[in-house]
Amino acid sequence: MSQTQPWCFPLYIRHSSKRLPPRLQPLAVSHYSLVNSLGRGTAATLAALREQRSGLRPCDFAGVTLETWIGKVAGLEEAPVRADLAYYDCRNHRLAQLALEQDGFAAAVVAARARYGATRIAVLLGTSTAGILETELAYQRRDPASGALPADFRYAGTQNSYALADFVQRWLGLGGPAMVVSSACSSTAKVFGHAQRMLAAGMIDAAVVGGVDSLCLTTLYGFNSLGLVSSQPCRPYDAARDGISIGEGAGFALLERVDQALPGGALLLGIGESSDAHHMSSPHPEGLGARMAMQRALDSAGIAAGAIDYINLHGTATPANDSSEDLAVTGLFGTATPGSSTKGATGHLLGAAGITEAVISLLAMEHGFVPAGLNTAARDPALHCDYVLENRAAQVRRTLSNSFGFGGSNCSLVFGAAD
């Protein structure tokens, strides 16, 4: 394979680097919040999952003429960001603000701030497209003579990826480390890894992780250019699946050291990251990178595959993703571990998929059920994992959540509950 050609390095010093990743010190997931097309707050997402109800609808966004379905969050047009942060006002940050206001999340951060101090809480967030919608719209209003962007365009408050962390940090009144991870659709899974490392290194005492992606023209027309957008509500693992439905959403979690976990409270047990080394926009056909990420997540949690009770699959409903993920999952777990993609309910939230599906995994544990994958009429007989089509009551003690992105960026998370 040409990708692995040996190149110009005369001599490698061989290091004994092939050891298992160190066992992760679990982290307490103390609080979390969600907003997506299923509604505002984790209760709205939980209710929709319970009712097996999808938030997808025919695309009616920004004059887009594509025949597709979207997961749109209602009411953003009427919900500007807090007046003192108007410089940051855009669809992405409106969505961020909505999620900060749900589930008592902001109050939990205020309490943590009192405990640790504002500079000891990091804000580590993911987004793939940030506030690019503002830039797209500004390009429609360029000065006809000079080509200049309109005077109300705010680059650092909207377009730059860091704007999200900057906005959320200011909104929460924090002053610690902050950054944005932008690794496409794995972004808000990978933020858990960043928080874990910074906590373990003693740089911080807590972290606000999560992130946001909002509807924009770039992703709708971009995925369409790749032939990856379905004209129907997306059907993960269906034999006739033909692409994604794009959605928008936001989610946040407050991570602290394990001694802060309440009995029965959610824990992050493991993280596995890998790269595909294959292609910019197609997954490795055998799911090598995906399998590696899942294996590393299990290793870092110190558990075997059989200890996972539910897998929240990446399950985008593209033919390539679902088949490569299925090979990776069945290769590692066999065919008995229940799994589903919740993208039939939310759509593909792209950079926000990781945090959204992490929180859904926590809801499955807390409420004792395996959520069904929606819209799938007939499971693809070529796929062999136990893809769940009706909600199942079950004791879910440990979950694994997969997020894979463009550029071959893979991240798997393992969650459990404190004793």
Place this chain on the structure above:
Amino acid sequence: MRIYVEGIGLIAPGLPDWQAAAPVLAGTVPYLPAAVVVPASSLLPAAERRRAGVPVKLALAAGQEAFANAGRDPAATATVFTSSSGDGENLHRICEALAGAEREISPTRFHNSVHNAPAGYWSIATGSREPSTSLCGHDASFAAGLVDAFAQVVVDQVAVGLIACDHPYPEPLNEQRCIAACVGVALVLAPQATPRSMMALEVHIEAAAGVPTVMADPALEALRLGVPAARCLPLLAALAHGTAARVDLGYVGALQLRVLVTPC
């Protein structure tokens, strides 16, 4: 906690590689600004080489040099990529197309639009399946990358390649966010001293006590201020000097990084 710099890569105006840059940054050779010649990467398969944008080429050039200097196998090494603004030329073309009647963008433009494009191309070029992340901290993007790379080396006890790149936006975005030049920089960082170790580093997050360390040469100082990826220049200068030094890098908000550089 100390980590060890094993290799450095650099491509910047008048600083075509680390070998040429080291005496300039050490102050023994004068700095002469010159346009960056962005090389096509010899590492990429032909299809990817054609598709790669300027930031990808900068990242691969710097990364390749740093790993070659370190004598470390990139296929077995985790990476941290960081950039303020990603591929600005590509963004401009997409926004232009989306403002037109057809709203047609090419698949290549779209997949190049992800902030982790350099990481994706690097993984394909090197065959690395190791963990990789792609960060943004606006003007503090290099500092954000250094913090994560340091934490990863210390906590996971693995080597990490830190690769930063930035390039100018075309107009009209340039008027909104001026990035003065093309810069790619890479450090290979390791948890233990090896025969290739050049210097040791400690990174501390502190409340900003003063101004960041500046470059004595006015043209290098202009480069430092003009390109987010070049905010690392005082650190590179300390590494080039090869003596114990303290470097303060601007970080986010009211924080800065105190980086202690010591011979190993």
